[in-house]
Every structure is written in structure tokens, then in C-alpha cells.
Amino acid sequence: MIHSRSSYFLALISWVLVAATSSFTMSTGSRSHAVARSSSSTTSLNMSFDDFGQETPEDTKERIQALVDNNPVLLFMKGSQLFPQCGFSNTACQILQSYDIEFHSVDVLGDEGIRTGVKDFSMWPTIPQLYVCGEFIGGSDIMIEMYQNGDLGEMIEKAKADMV
DSSP, X not given: OHHHXXXXXXXXXXXXXXXXXXXXXXXXXSSOEEEEEOTTOSOEEEEEGGGTSOOOHHHXXXXXXXXXXXXXXXXXXXXXXXSBSSHHHHHHHHHHHHTXXXXXXXXXXXXXXXXXXXXXXHTOOSSOEEEETTEEEESHHHHHHHHHHTHHHHHHHHHHHHHO
């Protein structure tokens, strides 16, 4: 009796594994996709292999370039505009807010790819990093200097004009 139960149990497990394995197929194309098909439904779930893989440095560079291209004033920072997570990021936000301009910020603490990628992209070792009209400006120390001598204000005014 025990032998037949264990045989039945092993057969059941084998059947479940075979059924589960056969429900997944690989489709071809420019990218491989795993397609899960349900026999009781016509719905399929498409997932790219890249959904589970790591982003390449080139992918990160393209993502950063898109952010720079699409945002006239862009600040890569630690934390958010409402809750900066370091004093340098806080200083950068305060400087930009003094110009009464909307700016886009990216929290590098939430995305390790961006955190390391932006340093390579700009060839600048620290965060925060400011871009105005697609041009890399620098970190908070450069922002302070440019704020004091009026150069940053001129750049921001140009960015405001480009936004309109």
C-alpha cells in the first residue's frame, strides 16, 4: 500500500512537471521571448529575457541621454526635490528653486545603474549633477560659484525661454 501511494505521488509530480514544462515555449524574432500558454485560456504572457537580465552600460547611457535631451533643466541628485538625502543635493535644489523654474530631478539612490552610469556619462565623480539645455554644468560647488557670479542665472533664463 505504501509503495503504491509513493508511486502514485511520484507519477503525479512527474505529470505536473511535464505539464508545466510543456506550457512554456520559446518564440523567435529579434529578441527571444518566453511565452506562457494556458490550455484553458487564449491569453499569453510575453516577457522579454531582458526583463530579468541586468541593464547594460550602453542601455544606461541611452537612458541618461534621453533624460538629458528631454529635460531643459535636469538634476541628478540623492533623494527628491521635496526630500533631498544629502546636503549637496539640498543646496542644488535650493539654488534651482530660487530661479522659480520647474526642473526635473532623478533620484540616483533608487537606481544603481543611473547612479554609476551618470558619473561615467559626465566624467564627473560626484552627485548632484546639473544639466541645462543638454549641457553638463557640474556639481553643487560649480552651481554655487555660477549662482554667485550670475552665469547660472543666464543659463536658466535661456532654459526658461526654450520651455515656452
